Amino acid sequence: MNNNHHFSSYEQLSNTWDEMYSNNAEIRTPYETIIQYLKNTSKETLIKKEELSKQLFMSQGVTFTVYSDNEGIEKIFPFDIVPRIITAIEWDIIERGIKQRIKALNLFIKDIYNEQFIINDGIVPADLIYNCPNYLREMKGIKVPHDIYVHIAGVDLIRNNDGEFYVLEDNLRTPSGVSYMLENREISKRLYPGILPRNNVRSVANYPNLLYKKLQELSYHKNPNMVLLTPGIYNSAYYEHTTLARLMGIELVEGSDLVVKNHFVYMKTTNGLKQVDIIYRRVDDDFLDPLEFNATSVLGVAGIMAAYRKGNVNIINAPGTGVADDKATYVYVPDMIKYYLNEEPILKNIKTYQLSRPDELEHVIENIKTMVIKKTDGSGGYGMLMGHEASDEEIKDYLDTVRKNPSAFIAQTILKLSTAPCYINGELSPRCIDLRPFALSGKDGIDICPGALTRVALKKGSLVVNSSQGGGSKDTWVIQ
Numbered sequence: 426m427n428n429n430h431h432f433s434s435y436e437q438l439s440n441t442w443d444e445m446y447s448n449n450a451e452i453r454t455p456y457e458t459i460i461q462y463l464k465n466t467s468k469e470t471l472i473k474k475e476e477l478s479k480q481l482f483m484s485q486g487v488t489f490t491v492y493s494d495n496e497g498i499e500k501i502f503p504f505d506i507v508p509r510i511i512t513a514i515e516w517d518i519i520e521r522g523i524k525q526r527i528k529a530l531n532l533f534i535k536d537i538y539n540e541q542f543i544i545n546d547g548i549v550p551a552d553l554i555y556n557c558p559n560y561l562r563e564m565k566g567i568k569v570p571h572d573i574y575v576h577i578a579g580v581d582l583i584r585n586n587d588g589e590f591y592v593l594e595d596n597l598r599t600p601s602g603v604s605y606m607l608e609n610r611e612i613s614k615r616l617y618p619g620i621l622p623r624n625n626v627r628s629v630a631n632y633p634n635l636l637y638k639k640l641q642e643l644s645y646h647k648n649p650n651m652v653l654l655t656p657g658i659y660n661s662a663y664y665e666h667t668t669l670a671r672l673m674g675i676e677l678v679e680g681s682d683l684v685v686k687n688h689f690v691y692m693k694t695t696n697g698l699k700q701v702d703i704i705y706r707r708v709d710d711d712f713l714d715p716l717e718f719n720a721t722s723v724l725g726v727a728g729i730m731a732a733y734r735k736g737n738v739n740i741i742n743a744p745g746t747g748v749a750d751d752k753a754t755y756v757y758v759p760d761m762i763k764y765y766l767n768e769e770p771i772l773k774n775i776k777t778y779q780l781s782r783p784d785e786l787e788h789v790i791e792n793i794k795t796m797v798i799k800k801t802d803g804s805g806g807y808g809m810l811m812g813h814e815a816s817d818e819e820i821k822d823y824l825d826t827v828r829k830n831p832s833a834f835i836a837q838t839i840l841k842l843s844t845a846p847c848y849i850n851g852e853l854s855p856r857c858i859d860l861r862p863f864a865l866s867g868k869d870g871i872d873i874c875p876g877a878l879t880r881v882a883l884k885k886g887s888l889v890v891n892s893s894q895g896g897g898s899k900d901t902w903v904i905q
Contacts, residue, residue: 559747
């Protein structure tokens, strides 16, 4: 394909969209500047850049935690030095599609906790909602500020072999990964000085300020006191919690730092109690309030839901938003967009089968080698069955579990994730990628940060991009 030593072994995967090369093996225009730079750079220099990126990640403490055998192991988040590039035209489609989707999902959450028009009109089955483990009856009838439930969303996209973007899943509870997006950009500035402005790459540095502004809009006070509630140092995303709190200039607190009195939330300080107006929580619903959810939780704050109901504190994202990012609910998002907005979906869903329907379960079993089966409340790439990789025995055992409670699983056709060039063992090699842009909702609308977290399946041939499953990331350049 190319005589240059970095490119000589680059083999495009068949029937797969490659972000760098077109079907006739020509370099796509957006990649020309960076590829020319790589061609003119020696192998030794690129290896040094790779080492520098690892050192920078280590010195900044950019880690995540993998849990195995009940032990937490901290690892550097693997970073690939070749950026993923998205054109302004592509980004416009992504941006409009995500705004449309978040708008509809927010209306859906408001509806099911209040009038339930979408259930009464037969668009979404009632049992799908009431059987969802993320549906909180405690949220019924609560008036939330400005009717915004989803303040921060991370929507996972993939590009199929037709070149179009599809939504893989909506992360609406406590979406993570934005700190890696910010850190990846800082690393790129060090590795490629001068190339980012030459490529007209849009900046992501304003994300913390934009988030702060959006959260500020949600308070009825002019200068609200905001805190970020973390489960603590043993949480896999603790690095992100500390980073965002620092960049936003707000206090990082744990449950033990807060107390509820007379239905108001206060932070304990050396000068006494200080009222808290907005809590950006990174604690899951179940652990948020031991008086209403998990009684054994020491991560949350007793009485916080009563303060929330009274309107004395705002919780970001709202409790109960998980009902809208459950994998069983995902099937109905295109219908929600048509129902609430009277629009056709800009971004497509992946064809999804509900295994509670006998005919769809039968179809999935017959075509199991082309299917992935997921738990409806699963995350992190755990608990999935990849049909094309599993043995007959693994398939049999998994399907036995599915048959016991089919409504707890969905299946999707395995799509061809697009590939992007990665610098691995001194050569450029294609690896599968996805994309997680971040959307912020406030009183004045929805904004999408002009960048994203691109996750990479670093294992050759793998489709699993999750960091906990051996994945990594790369910087994402949205060019003007």
